[in-house]
Amino acid sequence: MLKGNPDIGVYTALPKGCELCRLGGKLVVYITGECGDSCYYCPVSKERFGKDVMYANEAKVETLRDFLYEAYRMNALGAGITGGDPILALNRVVRLIRMLKDEFSSDFHVHLYTSGRYVTYDVLRELQAVGLDEIRFHPVKDEYFKAIEKALNFNFDVGIEIPSIPHEKDYLEKVIKWGIEKGVKFININELELTERNFQPLNVQGYKVNHGLTGVKESAEVALSLLRKYETCNLALHYCSSVYKDVVETRTRFLRIIKYSSKPYEQGTPEGTVVRAIVRSNMDLSDYGEKIGEGVWAISPEFSNLFSEVLLVEEHPDQRRLRISEKLVYPKSE
Ligand code: SF4
DSSP states (O other): OOEEETTTEEESSOOHHHHHHHTTOEEEEEEEOOOSOOOTTOOOOTTTTTSOOEEETTEEESSTHHHHHHHHHTTOSEEEEEESOGGGGHHHHHHHHHHHHHHHOTTSEEEEEEOSTTOOHHHHHHHHHTTOOEEEEOOOSGGGHHHHHHHTTSSSEEEEEEEEOGGGHHHHHHHHHHHHHHTOSEEEEEEOBOOTTTHHHHHHTTOOEEETTTEETTHHHHHHHHHHHTTTSSSEEEEEOHHHIIIIIIHHHHHHHHHHHOOTTOEEOTTSOEEEEEEEOSSOOTTTEEEEETTEEEEOGGGGGGSSOEEEEEEOSSTTOOEEEEEEEOTTOO
């Protein structure tokens, strides 16, 4: 039976990694931008793709230890390791999984994405030895399916995750049939997204946005028709929309960061942002907030009425502190 909401996601059952993501509990580990493939629809940004850079959630980081700090900030329940192709940074992946499991326990759920291009038995043995819980293949070429068959001999959950490209519906159906025959645990079908990097090749093929901010026209319909056709099959099928990432994944993760790491004077909002008041004063306001510059204090918005001029700012709670809005208010004026 299909569950869920077509605007967010529809599924017969959810992989464990997706269940934890829905709780906002998955740390997003971007371990390298390097990849041996070059899919025309690749959604990875220009700043990241092809570069050996690391990001913990939205923040660029330099060391593996930074991922632990970020996991603490959000009280993470697990991590999803992505790229590029993480297998090109296998040493880093193995060290990081070991660090995460040592720090947070073996129950800390780790899933990993790969095209399968570089997945050998040796790679799979190393991943199993450090306790990888789930592996998701994006087999962009026919020969990469061999890697999925190899992975099925190991003790982690094996799934396939592919975008729903409207003119490739027959191929998608072929992948579902292959997955059923081989006994993979799940197939995730993502709504195809138009991004800054892929909009030209997708526009050339006639694709335009018509769902949420980035969802490509007819991608959802194609995925949902396949889910309906195969809803009684023996593997977990899951369609994940582009809207999900903004409305559920990022927002719930931000709500966790607010719950576990926001400062006492910051006010959280249901949208997953924080609001603080910035005031100028030569007084010591450390009972109300903290000093952020010479004579400049960040305090709780609830004390705004004590000041004649206040800058109210709303920001994302993660380390980048992306500012969503700011408003100068004069609480004591008429
Ligand atoms: S395999 Fe993934 S990361 Fe690599 S080019 Fe294709 S979509 Fe992008």
